[in-house]
């Protein structure tokens with residue numbers, strides 16, 4: 847399953863790395879396919895709980911929603 851999220855608030859490469867690291871630690875995530883500041887989105891593969899993905903991003907200080 848591929849999950850795509852909209853992520854608001856990423857302003858630099860550090861933000862991208864923080865979101866990527868946070869997503870990679872969520873149970874069920876097999877691969878963080880992409881985190882893009884330009885497109886304000888993140889894509890992960892696996893069977894993660896979407897709510898857990900959103901919570902992990904919000905814990906880092908960014909806003910996220912499915913889609």
Ligand SMILES: [Cu+2]
Pocket residue numbers: 856857858859860861862
């Ligand atoms: Cu940043």
